[in-house]
Amino acid sequence: EIVLTQSPGTLSLSPGERATLSCRASQSVSSSYLAWYQQKPGQAPRLLIYGASSRATGIPDRFSGSGSGTDFTLTISRLEPEDFAVYYCQQYGSSPPPFTFGPGTKVDIK
Amino acid sequence: QVQLQESGPGLVKPSGTLSLTCAVSGGSISSSNWWSWVRQPPGKGLEWIGEIYHSGSTNYNPSLKSRVTISVDKSKNQFSLKLSSVTAADTAVYYCARDPLANFAFDIWGQGTMVTVSS
Numbered sequence: 001e002i003v004l005t006q007s008p009g010t011l012s013l014s015p016g017e018r019a020t021l022s023c024r025a026s027q028s029v030s031s032s033y034l035a036w037y038q039q040k041p042g043q044a045p046r047l048l049i050y051g052a053s054s055r056a057t058g059i060p061d062r063f064s065g066s067g068s069g070t071d072f073t074l075t076i077s078r079l080e081p082e083d084f085a086v087y088y089c090q091q092y093g094s095s096p097p098p099f100t101f102g103p104g105t106k107v108d109i110k
Numbered sequence: 111q112v113q114l115q116e117s118g119p120g121l122v123k124p125s126g127t128l129s130l131t132c133a134v135s136g137g138s139i140s141s142s143n144w145w146s147w148v149r150q151p152p153g154k155g156l157e158w159i160g161e162i163y164h165s166g167s168t169n170y171n172p173s174l175k176s177r178v179t180i181s182v183d184k185s186k187n188q189f190s191l192k193l194s195s196v197t198a199a200d201t202a203v204y205y206c207a208r209d210p211l212a213n214f215a216f217d218i219w220g221q222g223t224m225v226t227v228s229s
Contacts (some may be wrong), residue, residue: 035215092214
């Protein structure tokens, strides 16, 4: 099983600031198979990024993804009030289970 | 646009079987997508349970495989989850989600349904 670790656990920032979230895998992950989600309280997760760097439909361009191998990054260039939420990374791989999620990073208002 | 809606009992007794259904609207379950179940215990992270293709092919999380059955009903455009021998550890919000072929990510989610295991 590929284990995903996310850091930091909590990121306290102000609106307008840049957020950099990290996702590290225990084994190499194909870039095609790394995704990022946003989840707000009481809501289902929303797909932001797939294939490590492709934005999902309707996702603003302030969200960007990068990385390869075992290290991946989600960057929010300028935080908007609606961006304060929990962010999860997710990978797909050949080791069962095929889908695993990271523990999440909470972005809260400083 | 495609929408997913979970339904089923919100309370299940310990040792019983949890049964949920996900109705697909705005599109066909026979399209080129896998259909998954994901759960989230209160205050915790996400856990993938398993998936099904409209052909009936399935994949399960090994940690749950002995207790999980996912099935598809193409005539009703829905798929279902059964989890047997439940305990309090199975208390969670259960989501159904769509995984388009070759995306390997979940692009559409249901709103989720809370299932509590308690006597």
